[in-house]
Amino acid sequence: MAKTKPGKKDLDSYTIKGTSKVVKPGDCVLMRPSDTDKLPYVARIEKIEADHRNNVKVRVRWYYRPEESIGGRRQFHGAKELFLSDHYDVQSAHTIEGKCIVHSFKNYTKLENVGAEDYFCRFEYKAATGGFTPDRVAVYCKCEMPYNPDDLMVQCEGCKDWDQQSISNRHETFHPSCMGMTIEEAKKSDNFLCSDCSSDDDAKRSLNVFPVSPSLEAKF
Secondary structure, three states, X not given: OOOOOOOOXXXXXXXXXXXXXXXXXXXXXXXXXXXXXXXXXXXXXXXXXXXXXXXXXXXXXXXXXXXXXXOOOOOOXXXXXXXXXXXXXXXXXXXXXXXXXXXXXXXXXXXXXXXXXXXXXXXXXXXXXXXXXXXXXXXXXXXXXXXOOXXXXXXXXXXXXXXXXXXXXXXXXXXXXXXXXOHHHHHHOOOOOOHHHHOOOOOOOOOOEEEOOHHHHOOO
């Protein structure tokens, strides 16, 4: 079992400098970058400790933004999407700017209002290799891209009915632009049918997946 070094003590919490906000191990925080032009870093606190001079340090596990990953930002990445990395670090607690919430993908999509402190994570990321877990995700729409929660999508009533009678069908939601619709038309649509359902095509629909990790994508 790891022990705290002599002269150091573990802390249950830390009050963010200049605020009344308290953070504890397990909380997600915004951390001040050395370059003030950059967005704050996002991390999960793993441990808080103070030395004999009461200097407080935090051991953190970093979240990466898509643009910070080896593959870069891609079309299906949401604006508030983060990857939980295997990159750990120790930082001064004074660099903590504030608290934030990193939701699961499912819970994020259920938010009625997304605040500045709200983020979501659906992948774990290996910083050295650029690999992701899971390394494949289901695709939607006829463009066969993973779901981006920032994009409006319309649900096909025909696919929805078919889905309830068979195996899971991820093609039941579509981007309006891929179906030749405007955003305004999509918002007013009450009974949308995709081209397959409107043409009475009963051909078997397959559940396709999209390779996320760079090494996997190169094989296709």
